[in-house]
Amino acid sequence: MSADSPVLQVEDLRIAFREGAAERAAVHGIGFSVAAGETLAIVGESGCGKSLTAFALLGLLPGNARARGRVRLEDHDILGLQGEAMRRLRGARIAMIFQEPMTALNPVLTVGAQIVEAIREHDAVSAAEARARAGALLARVRIPDPERRFVEYPHQLSGGMRQRVMIAMALACSPAVLVADEPTTALDVTVQAEILDLIDDLRRETGMAVVLITHDLGLVAEHADRVLVMYAGRAVETGSAASLFATPRHPYTRGLIAARPRIGSGARQRLAEIPGQVPSLGAVPRGCAFAPRCPAAGAPCRETLPLLEAAGAAAERVACLRWKDLHAPEQSPVSLDA
Amino acid sequence: MQMRVGGPLAAIRRFGQMVAVVVGIAVINFFLLHLAPGDAAQVLAGEAGSATPEYIAALRAQFGLDQPLAVQFAKYLANVLTFDLGFSFRQGLPVSQLILDRLGPTLVLMGVSITFAVLVGGTLGFVAARHAGQPLDTAISVLALLFYATPVFWIGVMLIVVFSVWLDWLPVGGMAEIGTGLTGLAHLVDVARHLALPALTLSLYYLAIYTRLTRAAMLEAYGQDYVRTAVAKGVRPRRIAYRHVLRNALLPVVTQLGLQLGAILGGAVLVETVFAWPGLGRLAFEALFQRDLNLLLGILLCSSVVVVLANLAVDLLYAVLDPRTARA
């Protein structure tokens, strides 16, 4: 597969929760694509719908949620696939790792058994062969002393080690796409970098596509090729990581960049610098959802919903009524730090 | 759910607990005896002068009733700790021997009942959880609720009406046919026929508990992150149910098993009385009926020790099931 043809293509993905007879929309039609060997980061504060989007890709939404639109994985429409058809893809062609390595592993099974299970549910191999493969995977995710770790239980491993086990499990069947939902949020800062470097290396070796879900723009700069910024269930800006950092167009993106934890600042900050909160599902305002928190918002912003439009030379797109005003080179960027 | 400590540490803790329980129950028994109307010796010997004066004198000496309360208690405690539970005038045997003789049938009855209740209740709860919200789940839940609300003694009486009186399939009571002199397999079959109704009676209530418990624990486990991980890596639903959900749901069920043992012993009193099963419960009923309080209190003490010992077994089982407790 050429690098240009996407292995994962999402079009107009909408997710809504059933509440009695009514439905409450949480994701309002987002689209993106990822090519083999590429990392796309989906960025936003918690509650913006990025994790829901990730869950929808694997059909892991809770029972009261419904996804519409289109998800194509290697030329197959997979959104809404049920039962066995979806199961065959999960773990085999599209795999996922989660935010909390502490609880994501089964406490009563050895890590080896859990990796072996991932292999044998998809590939008809002997138990011995599966064990050999699982051991090799543990070594490949750079777990020291893999033979010993193989027979240990999750509680005997550190958080970083458990996330490595999760990655080994996800890679068990060489998937085309790896979805990583806040893979390092629960880990120490030093371990964070190791895990993301590991994912980068494995991506380069295997040519898999990576969808990295994060709230931390700091990680995006180093580990993503392209970025999709989400706010209140909508894409507000997309583009290459380089251009997004060089010329952020949406006030929200600027806010995120300004709020990025800086090297040496110590504690991980959760974007506290943008005043206000993501609106809850029932309380999304008319017009631009970000307007109440936006220092640049004018009266039209509160009336008209901005749509994604091309901005800049490449594939950059932004959904803001005022991006041109804000982006005028002679004008100094609006400060969001106030 | 609170973490249990398993392994050798738990064994030591349980032993300490057993000593504490014995002392504690001795205190309670002693207290009860002094609460009863009249001289403790008269209470112990039973009502209405059926005991000989020598026996009453012997009791007085044994419990040191002519001495200060503290001395009385020390004597009583010393007796209890050496498993000297006194003599039953009514039965003409030492209390400890009476209890040991009757312990076997009770353990058989309880063992069969608990096994049946856990296996069937666990299966029903498992099926209900896998069909949560569907008619099958509702049917199982209603059944469990009915069993849970039905008094054990009444189930026993009604099972006798149906299976012994109407259908004449099974004996109404006892442990074996008297005077048949059956041996070997025939004897076992005979005992099993006598055991069927009492065991079923005793198990239905606990079957209901384990059904509800397994169902709730399974549903709880289904919501855990590791189940989502298993789904995400493409594990088949059946395998998820057995290997990931049930395996973890067993832990709270086993914990409850330990907590329920005392209650099951209580149920055994009723069942053994209904079916004339010659166990500890039936002995308790006889003691009650004859106002043989010393025997009754001895049974109370011994059954509490049985509960502690059974909890020790549960701890060991738990350590096997949950690797997190193994090295705690």
Added chain:
Amino acid sequence: MAGVLTLPATGPRRVGLLARLARRPSACIGLVLLGLVAGAGLAAPVLFPGDPLDMVGAPLQWPGTDPAFPLGTDMLGRDIAAGIAHGARISLMIGAVATLVALVIGVGIGAAAGYYGGHIEAALMRLTELFQTIPPFLFTLAIVAVLQPSIPTIVLAIGLTGWPALARLVRAEVLRLRDGELVQSSIVIGASDARIIGLHILPNVLAPVIVSASILVANAILTESSLAFLGLGDPNVVSWGAMVGAGREVIRTDWFVAAAPGLAIVAAVLALNLLGDGLNDALDLKRELR
């Protein structure tokens, strides 16, 4: 689950407890059943005046043979329907009062253990463990046997053995609340312990205690009927358990004598359990109390 999957609570949450109960069919059945049992108990003196232990007709009349005795008569010619109605009174009364005793002990010990911590907590929890180890029914039996069966001793015995699970529950809740903001700020402004426990802690423990109470009443009714079945009931009042015990003598021919009062026990216990489950869901609690 990741935070995104739990939706923030929106819309009107403050719906009356009764309204929320009414939405659950099982809770409705429980309420109706309990209403029937309580109604029978309340109406007993009017519907069946006189002592239900008196002989009023020919013995062992089958239900339906004599319209005066819709549920028949037992071997002493006592009206079974009258016994069941008067028994409802006794059962519910003993169940309620015994539960009250258990509540006082359980909440007291649980709250003290949770609030004070340290040695007090350790001692109280050892005591609770001891009481949980002694088979509760045998213990009740011993207390009643020693003290002689009467309504007060039965109530006391059931209450004395029924509290441990409640104490553990209350302790856990209090532990959770004690370190909360409300209590901590009260300590800072110098409120007395009694005031803090009474004003800030107990009201917040109320919901799980209410749920437990309905289960405790059910268990107390079961225990009382079991005692009476074994002949340890108050001999001066009618009891469902004693009626089953008496009917046992004639099950070969007249099984209805034992069957009818047993069904009354099932109805009362089932009603209270359904209500407990319904309350549990309506109050949005996530715990199991046995």
